[in-house]
Amino acid sequence: MKGSKNTNYIPNLSYDCVIFGFNGKTLKILILEYHNTGLFALPGGFIKKNQSLKDAVNKGVEDRTGLTNVFMDQFQIFGKLDRSDPAATRRILDGNNEDLEKNEWMMERFLTVGHYALINYEEVDPKPDHLSDSIGWYDIDNVPQLMMDHNEIVEKALEVLRNNISEKLIGMNLLPPKFTMKQLQQVFEAILDQKLRRTSFQRKMLSMDILERHEKLFEGKAHKAPFLYSFKQ
Amino acid sequence: MKGSKNTNYIPNLSYDCVIFGFNGKTLKILILEYHNTGLFALPGGFIKKNQSLKDAVNKGVEDRTGLTNVFMDQFQIFGKLDRSDPAATRRILDGNNEDLEKNEWMMERFLTVGHYALINYEEVDPKPDHLSDSIGWYDIDNVPQLMMDHNEIVEKALEVLRNNISEKLIGMNLLPPKFTMKQLQQVFEAILDQKLRRTSFQRKMLSMDILERHEKLFEGKAHKAPFLYSFKQ
DNA sequence: TATGTATTGTCTCACTTTATGACAATAATC
C-alpha cells in the first residue's frame, strides 16, 4: 500500500481480527499500537483486488504471528456510516511519515469484516508490522481504549466465541495438541468467565467421545499425575 | 444506478438476502427471475456511499415485500475470488436494455454480505423490481438453480437459521401475531426438517415463559379448540 | 522407608430435565 494510489485494494472494505490466546490462566487478545500516535487497534488490513477475503485475513494473521493454519472465522461485518475515523488514519500515516495524498483512499468510509482467531499462545511470536510500534497480548478484561469501533468488535467476538465454545468445540485451538483435563476446563472457564464443576465437566467431556487418552503427564508435583488428552481425528 | 458511472455506491460490495416465509406447511424463500434471461437470483443490491449496510438491506427488502420492521440478520460475507459472474450481469443488463458501458462497475468482482429475513407469509405481496420479471416463493427443498453462488448462500442461511431457531426464538417472525401451539410446532418442524414430539414441545415452550395465552380458536373442526398464543412483550 | 499432601479418576445419590405413553376434555359431526 506504500506510496501508491489505491489500485491494489478493494476500496471501502477492510478486515479486522480479534486474535485470542490462552496462557493457562486468562484469555488474551493481540492488540497493536501505532507509531507515535498512542492509538491502539486490532490487527487488520485490506483485501487485494485479486485476493479472496480468506487469503487476505490469513496473510495478515500470518504476518503478525508467524502462524499458518490458524483457526479463524468471520463473525460479522460492521457497516455503520459513522464507524470510520479519517482523523485517526491521518495520525497513523503522519506518525509513519507516509504520504497523505497518495493514501487518500484510506480516509474514506470503510466497512470491515470482523474475524476471530484462536491460537496456541505458546507458539506465537507476535511481530509488529511496519506501521506499528508494538503488538502485544492484553487480558480480555483489560483491553485498552481502541480506535474506531474496535472495542465493539472485541465485545462481539467474545460473545460469538462464548456461544460457539460448547457446541463447536473450537476451544481446542487454544491448547497445545496434548493437554490435561484441567487445562481444557480452564479454557472453558476463561472463555465463559465462570467456574465449572470438575466432576461434571470431566464426565461430560468424556461422554462426548471426542477425546483420546494418552500417557500420563508427570509434572513433578506431589499428587496423582493426570492423563494427557488430544482431540480425536 | 440507472445510466450513471458508479458514483453512488460502494464498489465491489453487495448484499443478498434469503427471505424466509412459512405457509403453514413448508418453509419457503423468495426468488426473483430477471427479464429475458432465465436467470434466477436472490433479492440483493448495493450499498450507497452515504448509507449504512443495515439501511441498504432494509430498503431492498421493503421495496420487494412492502414490509417494514422485518426481522433480519447478516450471517456471512462471501468473498471468494471467483464468485462473481460478469457474463450473467451483462445478460441481465442486456435483457433490460441497460447501457453496458455506464454500468461497467457492475462487472467487477463483488463480495456480498449474506442476510436472512423472516417474514409473515400472509402479509407479503412480493413485487418484482424494475430489472425482474417475477418474484415468487419457492419451497426450500425445491429451489431452482440460482446465478453465481446464490445456492450456496441459501444453504448457509438455512444452516444458520437451524442453529438459531432454538436459542434465539426467531421463529416467531414467521407467524402471525396470534398462533396455536400446533402452528408454532410446525414452524420448528419445517425449519429443522424433523418431527417433534407434541407433548415435549408444548411443555418446553410453556416452561420457557415466553408465551401469552389468549382466547381459544374455534376453527369449526370436530375436536377440542386450541388456545391461541402470542409471544410476550 | 514410612507418612503426609495435593490432585486426579471414578462412583454415589439426589435432583432436574426429557421421552413416551395414557387419558380425560371438548368442539363439531352424525
Added chain:
DNA sequence: GATTATTGTCATAAAGTGAGACAATACATA
C-alpha cells in the same frame, strides 16, 4: 346422544446434571 379428532395435562420411565465422597497416586518430607 354417540362418534371423531385433537387438545391440555398428567404419570412413569429414562437420561442428564449437581454436589459430594473416596480411594489412588506422584511426589515431598521426615
